[in-house]
Amino acid sequence: MTDLLLSDPSTLARDEGYWQRIAAQYDVEPGPINLEYGYFGRMTRHAGATYQQHIDAINRCNSLPLRQHFDDIGSVEIRNAAAELLNVPHASVALTQSASASLQTLIRNYNRLQAGDQVLVSDLDYDSVANAMRWLARQRGAEVVELSHPHPVTYDNLMQSYREAFARNPRLKLMPLTHVTHRTGLVMPIREIAALAREHGIDVVLDGAHALGQMEFDLEALGIEFAGYNLQKWIGAPLSLGLTYIAPARIGDIDPDMADSRFALDDVRSRAPYGTPNVPAWLTLPTVFAEHKAIGGAAVKGARLSYLRDLWVSQARDIEGIEVLVPDDPRLYCGITSFRFTRHADQAAMVQRLLNEYNLFTVGREGSACGPCIRVTPGFTTTPAEVQQLVDALRQLSR
Numbered sequence: 583m584t585d586l587l588l589s590d591p592s593t594l595a596r597d598e599g600y601w602q603r604i605a606a607q608y609d610v611e612p613g614p615i616n617l618e619y620g621y622f623g624r625m626t627r628h629a630g631a632t633y634q635q636h637i638d639a640i641n642r643c644n645s646l647p648l649r650q651h652f653d654d655i656g657s658v659e660i661r662n663a664a665a666e667l668l669n670v671p672h673a674s675v676a677l678t679q680s681a682s683a684s685l686q687t688l689i690r691n692y693n694r695l696q697a698g699d700q701v702l703v704s705d706l707d708y709d710s711v712a713n714a715m716r717w718l719a720r721q722r723g724a725e726v727v728e729l730s731h732p733h734p735v736t737y738d739n740l741m742q743s744y745r746e747a748f749a750r751n752p753r754l755k756l757m758p759l760t761h762v763t764h765r766t767g768l769v770m771p772i773r774e775i776a777a778l779a780r781e782h783g784i785d786v787v788l789d790g791a792h793a794l795g796q797m798e799f800d801l802e803a804l805g806i807e808f809a810g811y812n813l814q815k816w817i818g819a820p821l822s823l824g825l826t827y828i829a830p831a832r833i834g835d836i837d838p839d840m841a842d843s844r845f846a847l848d849d850v851r852s853r854a855p856y857g858t859p860n861v862p863a864w865l866t867l868p869t870v871f872a873e874h875k876a877i878g879g880a881a882v883k884g885a886r887l888s889y890l891r892d893l894w895v896s897q898a899r900d901i902e903g904i905e906v907l908v909p910d911d912p913r914l915y916c917g918i919t920s921f922r923f924t925r926h927a928d929q930a931a932m933v934q935r936l937l938n939e940y941n942l943f944t945v946g947r948e949g950s951a952c953g954p955c956i957r958v959t960p961g962f963t964t965t966p967a968e969v970q971q972l973v974d975a976l977r978q979l980s981r
Contacts, residue, residue, distance in 0.1 A: 591878065591881040591884070591885035592885050594878065594885065595882070595885035595888070598965075598966070601886065601965075604877060604962055604963075605963040605965075607626040607627055607873075608625075608627060608962070608963050609627050609630070610624075610963055614941045614943040615942050615964075616943050616961065616963075617942055617943055617944050617958045617959060617960060617964070617972060618944055618959055619815075619960060619961035620764065620792065620815070620945070620959035621815075621945070622814045622815055622821060623814065623817075623961060623962075624818070624961070624962075624963070625866075626818060626873055628873070629819075629820075629866060629869050629870050629873060632869045633820050633863065636861070636862035636863075636866055637862040639862075640861050640865075652861060656864075657677075657864065660677070660864050660867050661675060661676065661677055663867065663868060664677060664871075667794075667817070667871060668794075668801060668811075668827060669801075670802075671830060673830060673848075673849070674827055674828055674829060674830055674850055675825055675826065675827055675850060676851040676854040677823065677824070677825060677826075677859065677864065678823075678824040678825065678826055678854050678855060679822050679823065679859075679860070680812050680814075680822070680823075680824040681789065681790070681791035681811055681824045681825075682708070682791075682810075682824075683810075683824055683854075684809075684811065684824045684825060685710075685711050685714065685758070685789055686711075686714045687826060687836075687839050687853055687854060687855055688808050688810060688826065688828070688836060688853070689711070689714040689715060689717075689718050689787060690718060690839075691836045691837040691838070691839055691853060692718065692756060692787075692808075692837075693835060693836065693837050694755065694756075694835050695718060695722045695724055695755055695756055696722060696723075696724070697722060697723030697724065698724070698753065699722070699724045699725070699753050699755040700726070700727050700753040700755065701715050701718065701719050701724055701727065701754070701756045701757060702727045702729055702747060702754055702756070702757035702784070703715050703716065703726055703727070703728055703729070703757075703758070704728075704729040704731060704757075704758075705731060705951045706731055706760055706763040706764075706765055706768065707758050707760055707789070708760065708764055708789055709949070711787075711789055715757075715758060718756075725753070727751050727754065729743065730951035731768075731950070731952075733907070733952035735907075735908075735914070736911070737911055737913055740771065740914075741771065741775070741778070744775050744778055744779075748778065748782045752782075754782065755784060755785065756784065756785050756787070757779065757785075757786055757787070758787045758788075758789055759772060759775060759776065759779075759786045760788075760789040761789065761790045761792065762790075762791075762792035762793045762797070762916055762918060763792075764791070764957075765920065765947040765948075765949060765955065765957070766908055766947070766950060766952070766955060767792075767907075767908050767915065767918030767919040767920055767959075768908050768914055769797075769913070769914050770914075771913055771914070772788065772806065773803065773805060776788075776805040776806060777805055785807070785808065785835075786805075786806060786807070786808065787809070788804075788806045788808065788809035788810070789810060790811045791810070791811060791812050792815060792916075792918060793916075794811040794812070794813070794815070794825075794880075795883060796815075796887050796916055796917055797880055797884050797916055798879075798880045798881050798884065801827065802829075806829075807829035807832045808828055808829070808832065809826075810824065810826055811824060811825040811827070812825070813825065813867070813870070816880070816883055817871075817874055818870050818873060818874060819863065819866065819867060819870045820863040820866055822860045823860070823863055823864070823867070826854055827850075828850050830848075833847075833850065833853075834847075837853075838852040838853060839853055839854060839855055840855075840856070844856065877962075884917065886917075887916065887917025887918075887960055887961075888915070888916055890964055890966070890969055891916070891917045891919050891958075891960065892910075893966055893969045893970070894969045894970075894972050894976075895919055898921060898973060898976055901980050903924050903925045903981065904921055904922075904923065904924070904976055905921060905922050905924050906919060907919070907920045907921060907922065907952060907955055908920065917959065917960060918958070919957075920955040920956060920957045921955060921956055921958070921976075922953065922954065922956060923956075923979065929954040929955060930946045930954070932956060933945065933946045933956055935979060936956075936972075936979070939975075939979075940971065940972075940979075941971075942972055944956050944957060944958055945957050958972065
């Protein structure tokens with residue numbers, strides 16, 4: 583706590599003693615250097631032990647504590663704590679099993695789309711989200727408009743691509759918008775795009791899967807009324823937890839999921855898919871939220887991840903044969919950034935070489951208009967020395 587009181591996030595991001603103490607809270611299996619924390623993050627040792635304790639307790643006690651306390655009291659208290667994490671009204675949030683589940687229920691139950699309307703899908707949207715939008719269009723007789731983002735991307739040409747798309751397609755009514763794109767790591771200017779969409783009568787469903795926990799944001803200030811998140815990447819929760827957000831004034835525009843009647847029509851929980859939740863994981867959330875706050879929250883976490891990103895990107899930009907796909911505009915990047923080897927056509931093969939020859943675990947990403955790439959995502963146990971190993975490998979492999 584003393585570190586947090588004395589240091590701002592940018593200073594703390596460079597305090598290796600602080601991050602060594604953070605890293606010591608995690609159990610890490612010996613093996614390759616993990617630069618693929620974008621999939622999901624680790625729980626701390628304490629959170630993992632707490633999770634296991636809840637698994638054991640629920641297994642011993644079975645349904646009695648769930649019926650007597652969790653269903654009507656405990657689950658609500660935990661939901662409220664999740665809403666406070668987002669700084670939104672308690673009644674605007676429901677817990678789900680993942681960001682994908684959250685976004686799919688928002689999309690399939692959106693009731694304002696009619697035959698002849700248009701929906702927008704981009705090359706940087708998550709596959710399950712884009713597929714859900716295409717499914718919705720088929721069901722409602724709407725047209726799908728495909729948008730490819732410019733490359734190399736800048737703030738100005740990104741905004742211009744949306745201005746042009748909105749102007750060309752006056753029947754647009756709905757679009758997903760990804761806060762941090764999973765393919766390249768590009769951070770979208772959410773507030774500006776959402777405002778532009780609103781001017782054209784277009785509703786936005788925000789995919790915040792990679793943003794929550796590493797970026798500070800205010801949903802109301804961003805102008806976002808529908809959003810889906812997960813808690814397993816940068817918050818540090820067990821797998822199988824997500825959040826659905828619906829602004830209270832817009833609850834009527836999302837139907838109850840599969841005509842769910844468990845909750846009142848104005849209760850967001852009726853918009854979440856029905857099923858027995860992973861109760862031990864839910865019960866672990868208060869511990870996880872407390873740890874997130876103790877580290878310094880998204881401000882400190884995000885500063886650290888961006889610092890580690892800058893360490894390798896600043897050097898990689900000077901390496902012939904390496905193309906970094908995300909600009910250094912602070913409005914457009916966070917800790918996740920992708921690159922590619924310009925002298926090697928098969929990026930998947932280069933991912934394998936990084937692993938086999940240099941003990942570096944990254945992940946290949948395809949599907950964006952700018953082409954296949956390799957995503958690098960450091961985590962809270964990543965050290966500058968490990969990042970330097972990546973740079974050294976890029977220098978050698980790029981030849």
